[in-house]
Amino acid sequence: MAPPPHLSAPARAPTYALVGNPNCGKSTLFNALTGLKQKVGNYPGVTVEKKIGTTYSQHGQPITVIDLPGAYSLAARSPDEAVTRDVLLGRRSDTPPPDRILCIVDATNLERNLYLVHQILDLGRPVILVLNMMDLAAQAGLNVRVARLEKELGLPVIPCEAVTGKGLMELRLTMSRSDLPLARHAWNVPTPIAPAVSELASSLVEHDHKLPLTARAEALLLLTDQDSVRVAGSSPLSPRTTEILQGWQQRWAAEGTDWAGTLVNSRYDAIGELAAEVVQRVGVAGPSTSDRIDAVVTHPVWGWLVLGGVMTLLFVSIFTLAQGPMDWIGDHMAMLADGVKAQMPPGDLRGLITDGAIGGVGSIVTFLPQILILFCFIGLLESTGYMARAAFIMDRLMSRVGLNGKSFIPLLSSYACAIPGIMATRTIEDHKDRLVTILVAPLMSCSARLPVYLLMIAALLPGDLMPLGAKVGLMLLMYALGTLGAFGFAWFFKRTLLKGAPPMMIMELPPYRLPGLRDVALQMLERSWIFLRRAGTVILAISIVLWFLAAYPKAPDGATPTQQLAQSFAGQAGHLIEPVIRPLGFDWQIGIGLISSFAAREVFVSTLGVVFNAETTNDNTAPLRTALLAARWPDGRRLFTPLVCVTLMIFYVFAMQCMSTIAVVKRETNGWKWPLFQTLYMTGTAWILSFIFYQAGTALGF
Amino acid sequence: MAAALIKLSDLPIGSSATVRSFPPQDPAFIRLREMGLLVGTTVTLVRTAPLGDPLEIKLRGYRLTLRKSDAAHVQVEPTP
Amino acid sequence: MSPQVQTLLALALVALAATGLVWRAIVRRNHPGCGHDCSCPASALRPPVKQPRRP
Numbered sequence: 035m036a037p038p039p040h041l042s043a044p045a046r047a048p049t050y051a052l053v054g055n056p057n058c059g060k061s062t063l064f065n066a067l068t069g070l071k072q073k074v075g076n077y078p079g080v081t082v083e084k085k086i087g088t089t090y091s092q093h094g095q096p097i098t099v100i101d102l103p104g105a106y107s108l109a110a111r112s113p114d115e116a117v118t119r120d121v122l123l124g125r126r127s128d129t130p131p132p133d134r135i136l137c138i139v140d141a142t143n144l145e146r147n148l149y150l151v152h153q154i155l156d157l158g159r160p161v162i163l164v165l166n167m168m169d170l171a172a173q174a175g176l177n178v179r180v181a182r183l184e185k186e187l188g189l190p191v192i193p194c195e196a197v198t199g200k201g202l203m204e205l206r207l208t209m210s211r212s213d214l215p216l217a218r219h220a221w222n223v224p225t226p227i228a229p230a231v232s233e234l235a236s237s238l239v240e241h242d243h244k245l246p247l248t249a250r251a252e253a254l255l256l257l258t259d260q261d262s263v264r265v266a267g268s269s270p271l272s273p274r275t276t277e278i279l280q281g282w283q284q285r286w287a288a289e290g291t292d293w294a295g296t297l298v299n300s301r302y303d304a305i306g307e308l309a310a311e312v313v314q315r316v317g318v319a320g321p322s323t324s325d326r327i328d329a330v331v332t333h334p335v336w337g338w339l340v341l342g343g344v345m346t347l348l349f350v351s352i353f354t355l356a357q358g359p360m361d362w363i364g365d366h367m368a369m370l371a372d373g374v375k376a377q378m379p380p381g382d383l384r385g386l387i388t389d390g391a392i393g394g395v396g397s398i399v400t401f402l403p404q405i406l407i408l409f410c411f412i413g414l415l416e417s418t419g420y421m422a423r424a425a426f427i428m429d430r431l432m433s434r435v436g437l438n439g440k441s442f443i444p445l446l447s448s449y450a451c452a453i454p455g456i457m458a459t460r461t462i463e464d465h466k467d468r469l470v471t472i473l474v475a476p477l478m479s480c481s482a483r484l485p486v487y488l489l490m491i492a493a494l495l496p497g498d499l500m501p502l503g504a505k506v507g508l509m510l511l512m513y514a515l516g517t518l519g520a521f522g523f524a525w526f527f528k529r530t531l532l533k534g535a536p537p538m539m540i541m542e543l544p545p546y547r548l549p550g551l552r553d554v555a556l557q558m559l560e561r562s563w564i565f566l567r568r569a570g571t572v573i574l575a576i577s578i579v580l581w582f583l584a585a586y587p588k589a590p591d592g593a594t595p596t597q598q599l600a601q602s603f604a605g606q607a608g609h610l611i612e613p614v615i616r617p618l619g620f621d622w623q624i625g626i627g628l629i630s631s632f633a634a635r636e637v638f639v640s641t642l643g644v645v646f647n648a649e650t651t652n653d654n655t656a657p658l659r660t661a662l663l664a665a666r667w668p669d670g671r672r673l674f675t676p677l678v679c680v681t682l683m684i685f686y687v688f689a690m691q692c693m694s695t696i697a698v699v700k701r702e703t704n705g706w707k708w709p710l711f712q713t714l715y716m717t718g719t720a721w722i723l724s725f726i727f728y729q730a731g732t733a734l735g736f
Numbered sequence: 737m738a739a740a741l742i743k744l745s746d747l748p749i750g751s752s753a754t755v756r757s758f759p760p761q762d763p764a765f766i767r768l769r770e771m772g773l774l775v776g777t778t779v780t781l782v783r784t785a786p787l788g789d790p791l792e793i794k795l796r797g798y799r800l801t802l803r804k805s806d807a808a809h810v811q812v813e814p815t816p
Numbered sequence: 817m818s819p820q821v822q823t824l825l826a827l828a829l830v831a832l833a834a835t836g837l838v839w840r841a842i843v844r845r846n847h848p849g850c851g852h853d854c855s856c857p858a859s860a861l862r863p864p865v866k867q868p869r870r871p
Contacts, residue, residue, distance in 0.1 A: 106767070106770055106771055107767070107770040109766070109767075109770065111763075111767055142797060142798075143796065143797045143798045144797075145772060145796045145797070146771060146772045146796055146798060149770060149771075149772065174797075176797075258766065258770075259763060259766065292760040294766050295758065295760060295766070295769060298766065298769040298770055298774065299769070299774055299775070302769075302772065302774055325782075328782075328783070328792075332783060332785060332786060332792075333786065334786040334787075335786075337786045338786065378822075379819075379822075380819075381818075381819040381822030381823065381826075382819070382822045382823040382825075382826035382827070383821075383822035383823070383825045383826045383829075384822065385826070386826040386829060386830070426785050426790065426792065426801050427785055427786055427787075429785060429789065429790050429801070429803070430785060430787035430788065430789045430790070431787070433789070433803070438803075439790070439801070538764040538767075538802070538803070538806050539790060539801065539802060539803050539806070540764075540767055540768055540771065540800065540801075540802050540806075541800070541801050541802075542771075542798060542799065542800055542801075543792060543799040543800070543801055544799075545799075571836075572837070572840070574833070575833035575834075575836045575837050576833075576837065578829060578830055578833035579830060579833050579834050579837065581830070582826075582827075582830040
């Protein structure tokens with residue numbers, strides 16, 4: 035079959051799509067080619083949306099590269115796989131169909147990886163095959179004969195190690211070629227199915243306006259997956275095509291032909307013959323390092339200890355390792371404020387700088403060390419391959435709740451931030467399960483809650499009276515509370531709003547890899563940059579505006595700072611909601627913090643920084659913690675009693691206070707219904723639980 | 737074909753078997769086949785999760801996890 | 817710096833900050849998504865191309 039000449043030599047610089055199974059190193063290769071810093075990790079669901087970058091040919095010509103989510107098959111079963119399928123089939127309005135395809139396969143696991151390649155060869159576009167992880171294949175005792183593979187498939191095959199950059203030169207050289215051969219695709223559709231494929235393909239071209247080039251591939255997809263509507267994208271099939279499809283299916287059902295199975299088998303038969311030629315097993319590999327690690331990590335006893343140990347270690351280091359840098363930052367922020375106070379006469383601008391800008395931003399920035407430690411741990415877990423093990427261990431519990439282990443990975447990611455967690459739900463096949471996971475993901479304590487928890491724990495007792503164990507324990511308790519809440523609500527939603535059978539759980543357990551220290555460091559750097567940038571822009575602006583709201587309208591001369599704050603705009607707003615939060619033990623000043631933290635949770639800390647800084651008159655800036663301990667109700671009672679501190683923490687565990695998350699949920703669920711519901715149920719639960727806790731605590735005499 | 741067929745979920749830990757039959761035309765099982773679990777494929781049951789479910793199986797050089805309830809639909813012939 | 821000048825400058829800064837926040841909100845409205853807050857992809861998941869249906 036000779037290809038039309040325009041296909042092999044496009045006039046403009048060609049666009050390449052990067053395609054492969056999950057975890058085969060697409061994003062690592064994409065980063066190496068484009069110099070971008072796309073997030074990588076050793077678990078399925080790191081990339082759930084296409085990402086476009088530019089690389090340069092050996093002559094310096096730009097080549098567009100599209101990184102796509104990993105997929106096992108073009109017969110997509112989850113939204114992330116659908117992204118890949120739709121880009122390749124030219125169904126996306128925002129992405130032109132790629133001219134050429136870079137297929138990345140994991141050399142350690144050639145057969146399963148070649149299944150997707152086999153489907154992609156049906157698309158009739160030039161393909162370059164990248165054999166990634168050749169080093170790991172050699173370690174596993176596999177010898178992949180590259181030249182043989184190249185000859186059998188009739189397309190360029192480039193052995194490569196994306197992590198070290200080995201083979202990149204050759205790849206770039208091949209990508210720059212103006213002519214690329216079309217693969218010799220010798221696969222014949224099995225006889226009972228072949229007539230159906232050609233009939234469906236011509237009907238797809240005629241009645242569904244599919245490109246003739248991809249019509250055969252589309253027809254094969256219709257036959258591989260039962261759910262033809264989902265495969266056809268958003269537009270349903272034309273009546274004629276549906277009729278043909280159903281006609282064939284009925285005929286096969288009567289004959290007892292397992293058409294989808296036959297198709298899969300036939301592809302694997304072809305692959306099996308190829309693999310037998312190409313892969314040589316040299317030497318027998320004993321139990322791998324992965325096996326030995328798994329024997330401990332997924333052990334009935336040790337497994338739980340490892341899980342608990344990692345969590346405890348995380349929180350202990352948050353309290354111990356971070357203390358020094360945190361004090362250093364806090365001291366310097368205070369010095370900065372005092373310096374400004376010494377240089378400037380009292381006035382509004384001085385107040386804005388010291389109380390607003392430094393008070394607000396400074397109180398948040400002190401938590402940078404803790405955020406870094408959290409992301410270091412999460413980065414290590416993500417890059418080693420532990421995430422998939424966590425899903426494996428937790429699947430049984432998740433099945434009790436009515437979800438599956440795959441939902442646990444987005445939930446784990448949500449400990450960092452709910453947004454990537456919600457994005458990662460695209461790997462979940464079942465629509466209802468995905469929705470339930472999205473609804474409960476923000477209950478997992480994200481990094482923005484960390485400053486709030488830490489501030490409240492610090493304010494619990496004056497001085498350093500709290501033993502480390504109690505601090506760590508309280509922190510673990512908050513994380514456990516959020517996690518239990520997520521499980522509980524998932525159980526509840528699966529039984530009421532979003533009923534459905536427990537879905538099938540099929541998940542690959544990728545081998546452990548040494549953590550890419552560079553990747554972890556890069557991610558930490560990026561996270562701290564995001565954190566600081568947020569502090570320097572949004573939080574700075576909010577703090578300045580808040581300072582104004584707390585300083586205006588001006589009280590008559592001679593008013594105390596507290597009187598001034600009470601009658602300011604912010605104070606009025608705080609007083610307005612005081613009746614609602616009074617039963618939780620919160621006063622109007624905390625109310626100001628609660629209102630402002632609906633923009634983002636950590637704004638609570640900067641708000642308290644502004645509010646309580648504005649109330650101190652002296653020229654020495656006190657740490658926020660001291661200011662909180664000094665805060666009083668009008669009748670002289672302490673405001674931040676231990677009971678109130680814990681109640682506030684419980685409120686923050688459950689309340690939905692993050693505009694960015696609401697925006698993402700709206701986008702992922704295509705409407706306002708679910709984000710609004712989520713905000714209401716979470717904040718409602720937060721209020722009710724805080725109420726119960728505070729009232730019970732008061733009744734017990736705390 | 738003298739050997740008795742058992743369910744994949746009943747396979748003892750550490751032993752291998754060859755897949756003999758599969759529920760036809762079930763979309764979920766189509767995915768399992770697309771991942772290389774076919775009639776004639778040799779699988780090894782590596783371990784079960786700490787709570788007894790799901791299973792970790794090894795096939796074609798990689799590891800897959802699936803639940804016992806799903807594995808019960810796959811008939812295998814244990815390798816002696 | 818006299819208190820009056822300070823007040824004037826402070827109010828100007830507040831106005832600047834408020835404008836910044838409003839402008840951000842508008843930009844967000846036009847480009848829905850979460851920006852780059854939590855290193856999530858910037859481009860939205862749009863529905864696939866609508867193919868014309870035959871009457």
